[in-house]
Amino acid sequence: MFSIVSIQPQVATALKQFSLILQGTRALSTENWSRQKRCRNLQRRRGKGDAHTAQVNFLDDILTLSQHPENLSVQELSPLSCGPTNRRLGSDSYVSTPTFFENKHGFEELNLIKPAPLILTSCRTTPSFLLRTSRLHHSSIRQFYIRREGPSDLEKDDFEQQGLKEMKKMVEGQNSVLKELADLSSQRLSQSKHLLKQQQLRNLQEKYATLLSQVKDIKVKNSTLSNAIPVFTYITAIIVLAIIIIHTMESKKSKTFSVVSKEMIQEKFSDVHGMDEAKEDMIDVVKFLQNPEAFNHVGAKIPKGILLEGPPGVGKTMLARAVAGEAGVPFIFASGSEFEEIWVGVGATRVRELMETARKIAPCIVFIDEIDSLASNRTHSLYTTEAANQTLNQLLTELDGFKSMNGIILIAATNRKEVLDPAILRPGRLDMHITVQRPDLKGREEIFKQYLRKVKHDPKINITHLALSTRGFTGADISSMVNQAALKAANDGQTLVNMNHLNFAKDKILMGSEKKTRTPDEEVNWSTAIHEAGHTLIGMESRTASMHVYKVTIKSRGGNHSLGHTQFLPKTELYDESRAQMLADLDICMGGRVAEEIIFGANEVTTGAHSDLKTATSIAKDMVMRYGMSEVLGTRVYSEKDLQMLSPKAKKEIDDEVNKLLQDSYNRAKDLLTKKKDQLTKLAEGLMKYETLDMEEVRQILEGKEVVRT
Known part of the structure; x- marks a missing residue:
């Protein structure tokens, strides 16, 4: 329920003032009503009588103004100037003035109404006489009645305007008070929030202080251990740093x-x-x-x-x-x-x-x-x-x-x-420049003799054959080969290092360690045997080849990832190589792929020729670009950098020459192996049977002889 006590004091004061103004306005509006009531009461007190006499008395009272109030308004006096009327004037009506001008403005226009002439007499003019004269001289005037509620229009307008002004002032005052109240409420709300945050912070601080006290209690309980750990850490760090510094200083002073x-x-x-x-x-x-x-x-x-x-x-x-x-x-x-x-x-x-x-x-x-x-x-x-x-x-x-x-x-x-x-490198510092090359055939023979003197070996060892088969070996390679041969002899329970031990050590260096068993897939083994047999036949039939077949196997070696391997050895010490020898090398490289195509068909060739084709391409590019062995391009040498600056036409000419060399080599190998197809199959069958064959065993198989092994 609404109550003034329940709201703010400022609002209560404003409402009280507003109530007082309303009461004053109400009192002013009812003042005329009280005046009219007094007049009616006076008429009743005069008693009953003749109606005409009563009217005359009433008019006399009005004219003499004996009973009229002092503050009588113009509207209340207006019936005096009106003609006679038989209608009863009620308490809520009045007779209008004779003209619209007087109704509107409250006073008469002198130009429009001419008063009747007065007869001057020495006797006292009575009300009846005035009434008779008014009938004689009164002109016809239009009259109408207006129903009124409360006071007159002017007074009502004044009261209403004054009330509206007061109301407007009060509303404005009330709005200002309400605005101040809203501002005060927002300030109090922000203050409340601030107080709430402060209260929460105080609570958190109290909890944090509680936790700190608990941690301090735990630290006090474990003070001995907690103090020992940092001290131990610092001491360890200092010791390590000291060791590093001492070691560094010693290494700095030590001789290198x-x-x-x-x-x-x-x-x-x-x-x-x-x-x-x-x-x-x-x-x-x-x-x-x-x-x-x-x-x-x-x-x-x-x-x-x-x-x-x-x-x-x-x-x-x-x-x-x-x-x-x-x-x-x-x-x-x-x-x-x-x-x-x-x-x-x-x-x-x-x-x-x-x-x-x-x-x-x-x-x-x-x-x-x-x-x-x-x-x-x-x-x-x-x-x-x-x-x-x-x-x-x-x-x-x-x-x-x-x-x-x-x-x-x-x-x-x-x-x-x-x-x-x-x-x-200039003279006065390193004056002499001596180039130490790999040992030649004679040097390798002497190196073999030197290292074989350090081990017990079979006097029947063919040192010249070993020197020929180890072209490109350095003194360190030969030393390692002799040592591995001695290890092999010791593992076999032999007292002397023989040729087999040295060959084993040489194959291990050249081809890698040999697997104990071949690939379990026989189809793969048969394809590998055909491939290696093609290399072997091309190498044996080529008259211009600088190397001859040393050994062929279908066992995989650890040195390369191929399934088989054909090892070639130079016939003599090589110092340079002719064009015919390089073409023979190309034919040997093509032998494996051509053999697969002849036996299995073009669609059944394998990826085993990858390294062979890569080597053949390198040889052909060297012949064209480095050695000037192209009939079309002549003796000009092209480097890899030159290829970037050449025209597309020149690049195409180089590619055409390289492709021509490779295709010619492929055709020569295909013609030869097509003629030797029976020998190709026979050699592949021997590889499937013996897995590894040397040069002498290959000749025996091609001649149709039985291979005898001890």
């Missing part, structure tokens, strides 16, 4: 080279084979180390440095040791990769230590292996700094600086001469 006294060097020139030219160049170095006065007497200067260049395993280190052994001087050995460290300046320091040690024990030989890791080209890129080149700068200064190099010869070895810095 080893000094071998002359008594410990056993190698001589007689132990070095397959590099006769290199040994002859080193003889002068040995003579200088043995008798330097003879060279100084005539003013000759021995080279300060010698660069040995060659593939890995050819014996560069052995040659340097042999020089020191022949001269009878100490030998200092170091590796180029041992100089550099993460610390700036360490490499330069180690170079200085190396040369200082060499000056103390001079005359001597300083050998640096893999010098390309130490003296490679200096760069000035964003990824390198000047500190990275300090080691090389120090080495250059030691070789050709103010300090003397008397009695010290630096021998450096590398297999990548092209990456060395030009400053170290």
Whole structure:
């Protein structure tokens, strides 16, 4: 239920003021009603009488204004100027004025109504006389009655306008009060929210404080263990850091080279084979180390440095040791990769230590292996700094600086001469450049003899055959081959290394380890046998081939991922190759694919010829682009870079020549194997039976003889 007490004080005050204004307006509107009531009561008190007498008395009272109120309005006086009427004037009606002008404005227009002339008499004018004169002189005037409710129009308008103004003021005041109330409510709402947040924060702080107290209690309970763990961690970190620093300082101070006294060097020139030219160049170095006065007497200067260049395993280190052994001087050995460290300046320091040690024990030989890791080209890129080149700068200064190099010869070895810095290759530093190549046939025979002397072997071993079958082998390869043959002999329970052991070791190096069993799929084995038989027949029938068949097998080897393998060996030591020999090599490569096509058909050929076709394409491209063996293009040489700049027509000509060589080789192999189809099938059947055949066994099968194995 609505109550003034239940709302705000400001609103209650505004409503009270509004109520007072309404009461005042109501009192003003009812004032005229009270006046009319007094007049009617006065008429009743005069009693009953003649109607005419009563009317005359009433008019007399009105004219004399004896009973009329003081504040009588114009509308209330209007019946005096009206004519007689028989209609009764009620309490809620009045007689209109004679004109519209007076009805509208409240006063009469003098130009429109002329009053009747008054008769001046000395006697007192009575009301009856006035009535008679009014009848004589009163003109006809239109009269109408208007029903009124309450006060007159003017008073009502004034009251209404005043009430509306008061109402409007009150409404505006009420709106302002309500607006202030709304603002106050929003402020109180925001304050309430703020207080709520503060209360929530206080609650959270209390909970957090509770948790902190609990954690502190737990820490207090485990204070001993919690304090021990960080202390132990810090101590461990300090110890590890100290160990790293000590190890780094020790490695910085430690020598990266080893000094071998002359008594410990056993190698001589007689132990070095397959590099006769290199040994002859080193003889002068040995003579200088043995008798330097003879060279100084005539003013000759021995080279300060010698660069040995060659593939890995050819014996560069052995040659340097042999020089020191022949001269009878100490030998200092170091590796180029041992100089550099993460610390700036360490490499330069180690170079200085190396040369200082060499000056103390001079005359001597300083050998640096893999010098390309130490003296490679200096760069000035964003990824390198000047500190990275300090080691090389120090080495250059030691070789050709103010300090003397008397009695010290630096021998450096590398297999990548092209990456060395030009400053170290100039005369005055590495004066002599000696190329150490792979051993030739004679050198391989001597190397086999040298290593076979170290093991117990069968004197019937054919060393020349071994040397022929190991073309391209280095001294390290031959040493490994002899060692694997000795291991095979020991595993077999043999006391001597024989030819079979050496062949086993050679096949293992060339073709990889042999599987114990062949592929279980016989169809695949038969396809492999046909394929390998095609290679074998082409190789045996070709008169211009530089190689002959050594061994053929349908067992897979670990060195390559093929299902079978045909091994060819050179007939003699090869130094170059003719066009006819290269065409024969192409025919041998095509033999496997052609044999499959002849036996199985064009749609049944396999992917086993992938490596053969790749090799054949490489040979044909070399003949056309590198060796000038094309009849159309002539002797011009084309590199891979040139192909990018050639016109489409020139590229097409090169492709056409390569394709022509390959297609001609394919046709020659197909013609030959078509004629030898029976021998092809016979050799494939022998492979299916024996799995592996050597050259002699292949001949026996082709001649129709039985293969005898012990």
